[in-house]
Structure formats: structure tokens, C-alpha cells
Amino acid sequence: MTVLANTLTTKNLSVFHVGPINITLHEGECIGLSGPSGCGKSIFLKALADLLESKGEVSLHDQTNTRIDAPEWRKKVQLIPAESLWWFNTVGEHFKKPINKTQLQLLSLNADIEQQAVNQLSTGQKQRLALLRSLECKPTVLLLDEPTASLDKDNTQRVEQLIQHYLKENNASALWISHDPEQLKRVSTKLLAMTNGQLEPA
Amino acid sequence: MNLITLTSWDLLTTSSLIFILAIISIKQRLGLHKSLLIAALRASIQLFLIGFILRWLFGDINPLWLIIVSGIMLLAAGREVISRQQRPFTGSFGYLSSTLSMFLSSFVLTIGALTVIIQPELWYSPQYSIPLLGMLLGNTMNGIAISMDRLTSSTWQQQQVIEQRLMLGETSTEALYDIKKEAMRAGMIPSINGMASAGIVALPGMMTGQILAGSPPIDAVKYQILILFLITAGSGFGVYASLHMGSKRLFDSRHRLRLERISAKP
Numbered sequence: 001m002t003v004l005a006n007t008l009t010t011k012n013l014s015v016f017h018v019g020p021i022n023i024t025l026h027e028g029e030c031i032g033l034s035g036p037s038g039c040g041k042s043i044f045l046k047a048l049a050d051l052l053e054s055k056g057e058v059s060l061h062d063q064t065n066t067r068i069d070a071p072e073w074r075k076k077v078q079l080i081p082a083e084s085l086w087w088f089n090t091v092g093e094h095f096k097k098p099i100n101k102t103q104l105q106l107l108s109l110n111a112d113i114e115q116q117a118v119n120q121l122s123t124g125q126k127q128r129l130a131l132l133r134s135l136e137c138k139p140t141v142l143l144l145d146e147p148t149a150s151l152d153k154d155n156t157q158r159v160e161q162l163i164q165h166y167l168k169e170n171n172a173s174a175l176w177i178s179h180d181p182e183q184l185k186r187v188s189t190k191l192l193a194m195t196n197g198q199l200e201p202a
Numbered sequence: 203m204n205l206i207t208l209t210s211w212d213l214l215t216t217s218s219l220i221f222i223l224a225i226i227s228i229k230q231r232l233g234l235h236k237s238l239l240i241a242a243l244r245a246s247i248q249l250f251l252i253g254f255i256l257r258w259l260f261g262d263i264n265p266l267w268l269i270i271v272s273g274i275m276l277l278a279a280g281r282e283v284i285s286r287q288q289r290p291f292t293g294s295f296g297y298l299s300s301t302l303s304m305f306l307s308s309f310v311l312t313i314g315a316l317t318v319i320i321q322p323e324l325w326y327s328p329q330y331s332i333p334l335l336g337m338l339l340g341n342t343m344n345g346i347a348i349s350m351d352r353l354t355s356s357t358w359q360q361q362q363v364i365e366q367r368l369m370l371g372e373t374s375t376e377a378l379y380d381i382k383k384e385a386m387r388a389g390m391i392p393s394i395n396g397m398a399s400a401g402i403v404a405l406p407g408m409m410t411g412q413i414l415a416g417s418p419p420i421d422a423v424k425y426q427i428l429i430l431f432l433i434t435a436g437s438g439f440g441v442y443a444s445l446h447m448g449s450k451r452l453f454d455s456r457h458r459l460r461l462e463r464i465s466a467k468p
Contacts, residue, residue, distance in 0.1 A: 049369060050456055050458070051365060051368060051369065051458055051459075052458065053454070053456075053458060066456075070368075070456040070457040070458070071368075071371045071372060071373050071457060072371065074368060074369055074370070074371045075370075075371035078369065078370075078371075079369045080369075081366065081369070083362075084366070085362055085363050085366045087360075087363050087367070087380065133370065134369075134370065137370060137371055
């Protein structure tokens with residue numbers, strides 16, 4: 001079988017108590033990941049984004065991450081954490097280009113939110129904006145850590161649609177952590193569960 | 203010019219002010235008296251000690267002794283930097299990097315000032331070299347201590363922000379930029395303020411000492427300006443060098459934040 005360009009594979013990846021993990025995330029695939037809090041899901045995502053020193057191998061297409069500059073790797077294999085953080089005063093300063101107006105509309109965010117001060121945003125607004133901030137790098141693999149954790153039902157649906165649309169448009173793949181089994185059924189093509197640092201089919 | 207020398211009685215009388223302050227601290231439970239008295243005692247002993255050492259150095263000019271004395275000053279300054287850190291780097295890195303930064307800035311500038319500007323008959327003449335080095339070391343030490351403390355404690359506090367910036371593909375330099383800038387500022391502000399307020403708000407200590415000891419004011423002023431420029435440049439270069447080494451140490455070659463390299467307990 002030919003390995004498509006945006007396919008992420010791990011070979012015996014282990015970090016702290018997590019692993020060794022061998023998975024293949026094919027291009028266009030969205031794997032749903034569940035498991036109790038503290039089982040190592042977020043650590044696993046951090047290791048994939050090369051933010052933690054780990055044993056084993058992670059590769060995109062046929063290139064292992066060590067052969068790509070770490071910042072470049074993280075732009076391609078983008079981790080979007082559950083809690084978004086902001087360090088400049090206004091929303092716009094966190095973006096390299098003007099925010100895509102269609103995407104703002106899709107997430108029911110005001111078009112002038114760019115000028116708004118970050119400390120005036122709600123947690124839900126921040127979470128939606130953080131997603132757009134990450135998508136700006138045009139990642140080919142999305143590592144989503146509870147991307148709708150602080151959102152109501154309508155906004156959850158909007159975010160799900162936006163992500164699914166993005167994956168399709170860009171032939172990108174995703175690893176989606178959620179504590180909502182219904183959500184994972186809706187969005188993912190395959191379900192995995194993590195227990196004691198090991199991945200098993202759910 | 204007639205010089206008024208101070209007697210031991212003069213100093214004892216002045217020390218009563220420190221005792222009064224200590225008594226207030228005890229009565230008001232401010233918890234300051236112990237460190238106040240120890241610091242006053244340390245200052246007296248250390249200064250007399252350096253006084254005797256200088257007297258001896260002035261009498262018997264020997265480059266070897268000069269090297270030993272300045273080496274001890276440097277090592278003591280390095281130790282002092284570490285003891286002022288809330289979260290020092292683990293292992294010997296903190297000590298080595300700050301000592302190296304102080305060596306690079308203070309020693310080079312002292313030697314430069316002696317050979318190019320002041321040019322005493324014997325360039326390393328201890329009457330010039332030791333006080334100059336002491337001034338530079340003291341100020342560079344303060345700058346480095348403040349900025350390294352700021353660097354490590356801010357990094358600790360803002361670890362999640364740094365990680366999130368890394369996630370977005372920023373390099374370690376970009377992700378640490380704001381913290382490093384703030385640390386540089388914190389280390390430099392005392393010297394910059396010192397220059398800005400010199401003469402208006404405060405008469406600098408060295409100039410005051412020189413005038414009290416009988417020098418003409420304009421001569422004292424010239425020396426003071428020289429010293430201000432030297433200590434600002436010295437602490438600036440020292441702070442810059444130590445922050446450069448320190449911020450490199452906080453990350454590895456894969457631009458991963460390595461918090462285990464700073465001590466976890468404040």
C-alpha cells in the first residue's frame with residue numbers, strides 16, 4: 001500500500017508512562033481518542049508534536065520528525081490544547097494574517113473580533129479563536145485536545161463542521177480527544193481508547 | 203586640603219542608628235533585625251578586611267597577588283548571584299554561566315579602562331585596578347542576579363504560554379522573546395536609573411567618598427562619569443551574555459522547553 005503524503009505513523013513511541021504506541025493515522029482519517037482523565041492522552045499528543053522528549057519514532061509520510069526542523073514539524077503536526085492561552089493584548093496580534101471572515105462567520109464570531117481585547121473574550125470565544133489561530137499554519141495533522149470542551153451545543157456543532165470541512169479540503173488528518181462518546185461517533189472514522197498508557201480499539 | 207579622618211568612635215556612634223532600627227524591628231515584629239544586624243556586621247568586617255588587603259597590596263605590588271584577590275572577588279560574586287535566585291538553574295550551569303559573564307564583561311572593561319583611558323604608570327596598579335574591578339563586578343553582579351532571576355521565574359510561571367507558542371511553530375527564541383526582553387530590562391534598569399538620577403536626586407557614593415576624602419569636585423565628577431559609563435556597559439554586556447546562555451539552556455535542540463533544568467522549589 002502506498003503511504004499518502006499526510007499520513008502520520010508512530011513506531012514504538014513512548015514517553016513517561018505512555019507507550020510504546022504504534023499507530024498509523026492515514027491521510028483524511030479522523031481517529032477519535034477516549035480514555036479517563038490522567039491516562040496520558042494529552043502527553044501522547046505532546047509527544048507527537050515533539051514537545052516532549054520521547055523514545056521511538058514519529059514520521060509524516062516517509063520523513064521522521066528528527067529530519068524536519070522542530071518549528072516546521074509543529075506547524076504541520078499542530079497540537080491544539082484544551083485550554084487556549086493568549087499573550088498579546090488584542091486578538092488580531094496573535095494572527096499573522098487577517099482572520100478569514102468566512103471561518104469567523106462559520107463559528108458565529110463577530111467579524112470585528114480581531115480588534116477586541118483578549119481579556120474581554122469568553123472561554124468559549126477563546127477556544128474557537130484558538131482553533132482558527134492554529135489552522136492559520138495550514139497543518140496537515142490536527143491533534144485536537146477536547147476542542148469543544150467549553151462550548152455549548154450549537155457552537156460544538158459549528159466547530160465539528162469547520163474541522164471536518166478543513167480535513168476534507170486539505171486532505172488533512174486528525175486525532176480527536178473527547179470525553180463525549182456521541183461526539184466521537186459523529187466525527188471520527190475510527191475509535192481508540194487509552195488505558196494505562198496503551199491504545200486499544202474502543 | 204585638610205582631611206578629617208574618622209575615629210572608631212565616630213563609626214560606633216553611627217552604628218547606634220542601626221541598633222535603633224533593629225530595636226524598632228523587634229518591637230514591631232518586622233522580622234528585619236536579624237538580617238539587618240548580620241548585614242551591618244558583614245559590611246564592617248568585609249570592608250575592613252578589603253581595606254587591610256588593599257593596604258598590603260598597595261605596599262607590595264605583585265601581579266600574582268592581584269590575580270588571586272580579583273579571582274576571589276569574581277568567585278564570590280558568582281556565588282552571590284546564585285544565592286539571590288528564586289529558581290536557579292540546576293547543577294553548576296548557573297554558577298558557571300554567571301561567573302563567565304561577569305568575567306567577560308567586568309575584567310575586559312577594567313583592563314580596557316586601565317590601559318586605554320586611565321593609564322596609570324603601572325597599568326595594573328592596585329590603587330586603580332581593584333576599586334575599579336570591584337565597582338564593575340558589584341554592579342554587573344546585581345544586574346545578572348536580577349535578570350537571571352526574572353528569566354527563570356517568568357519562564358516557570360509562563361511555561362504554558364511558551365509551550366502554546368511553540369505549538370504554533372514559533373522557535374524557542376520567538377517563544378521566549380517577551381520574557382527575555384523583560385529580563386534584560388529588569389537587569390539594566392538600576393544602571394540606567396543610576397545615570398538618569400545622578401547629581402539631581404542622589405550624589406553617587408563614589409563621588410561623595412572622593413569629595414569627602416579631599417578631591418576637587420570636578421575631578422570627582424569626571425571619575426564618576428567614567429565609572430557610570432563603565433558600570434552601565436559592564437552590567438549591560440554581562441546581563442546580555444548571561445541571558446543568552448540562560449535562554450539557550452532553557453530549551454534543547456528540538457526547541458522543547460526543559461523546565462527540569464531549573465530547580466522546582468522556590
